[in-house]
Amino acid sequence: MTEIKEKTEYREDVLQYAVEHNMINLADVQEKIRMEKREEILRKHRWAISLGSDGRWMTYLPDPEHGRKMVKKATRKQVEDIVITYWRSELENPTLEEVFREWNDRRLELNKIAKATYTRNCEIFERFFGKEWKYKRIRSITPDEMADFQEEQIPKYQLSAKSFSNLKSLVRGFLKRAGRRKLINWSVERMFEEIDVSECDFKRTKKQDQIEVFTEEELPVILDYLVNHLDSLNIGILLMFLTGIRVGELVALKHSDFDGNTFQVQRTETRYSLEKGKCVYEVSDFPKTEAGIRTLVIPKDYSWITEKIRRMNPFGEYIFVTRNQKRVLAATVRKRLYRICDKLGFKRKSPHKIRKTYGSILLDHSIDQKLVTQLMGHTNIACTENFYHKDRKSTEQKFNIISGIPEFMAK
Secondary structure, eight states: OHHHHHHHHHHHHHHHHHHHTTSSOHHHHHHHHHHHHHHHHHHHOSSOOEEOTTSOEEEEEEETTTEEEEEEESSHHHHHHHHHHHHHHHHHSOBHHHHHHHHHHHHHHTTSSOHHHHHHHHHHHHHHHTTTGGGSBGGGOOHHHHHHHHHHHHHHHTOOHHHHHHHHHHHHHHHHHHHHTTSOOSOHHHHHHTOOOOGGGSOOOOOOHHHHSOOTTHHHHHHHHHHHSOSHHHHHHHHHHHHOOOHHHHTTOOGGGEETTEEEEOOEEEEEEOGGGOEEEEEESSOSSGGGOEEEEOOGGGTHHHHHHHTSSTTSSOSSBOTTSOBOOHHHHHHHHHHHHHHHTOOOOOHHHHHHHHHHHHHHTTOOHHHHHHHHTOSSHHHHHHHHOOOOOOHHHHHHHHHTOGGGSOO
């Protein structure tokens, strides 16, 4: 750092000496810099500046409503001046959307977020800011306006506390970027402190536990069905019931992950969207969280499943593949599970409900908390207790239990 500072000071001294001794005309240098910046802006202008059939010079400028608008002037320089003025104002006062995209793009380029997170950020931004706010100029927005806007989204979209937290995280991110670029001169954190919301403002989505898990009556039925209708997809679903593995982790398993009755979870499927709504599915060499890198155990009575898995696509990269030898997607597993639920007369439940069932079983049997968090791939037991521990007893079972209590029996 000292060496760089010394070189910079030396160059400044040389420049000052040259100016003081009339070796360099400072006005000429400044004009040259101005012209170079002007030419740079014109090179980046996406539309040509051309002479129209009416003898007037023309080009286009962006327009939020119509995509572009025509500009016509008598001379080329007049058109260029308008183009320069427009793009300079864009650079010095970008729209909210431009600030967001710069922030989001940069985080992706620096590998701070996955492509799936990048896509999700775009979806959140478009949902809340997509109609009018994304065209607002960043310098015109006051902290009060931004705080009020976020508060208004709660009743407008009946947001849950989690959805509102996601919105705030996004806003905090791109506004901090705006602050670093000196595009705003107010405190982002102070703005968030001024947001006036309470717990009662949020939508509560309390679901019955029996909808969140496979009940004690449903579990043996679906396990029996899977064992008696074994194919690659049903083996995968069975493995989810036995180990609590996430569906994205399941479809990313390789034979090298297995060692007897245990296997390593070290990658997962991720999804992100391209333009025009097309989705791309990839396998990332790390699971959902750092705690997700873990070893799972197949129960002794189901050890036979490892031999079945060993024979599945033995020379391919992934274990679960289609007839065309393409990796099975998580969505395919989800559709199969729905079909099985329909066939058995169950309410449809997603693969994540299998995971909640597994977590509930572990906690119901008072398994050591540290082991539970390791098997679930969670960072702490609170996550498992709060979101995964569900009541698996049916109404009839509860009726029989309560009816069997001596104090509640008629004398």
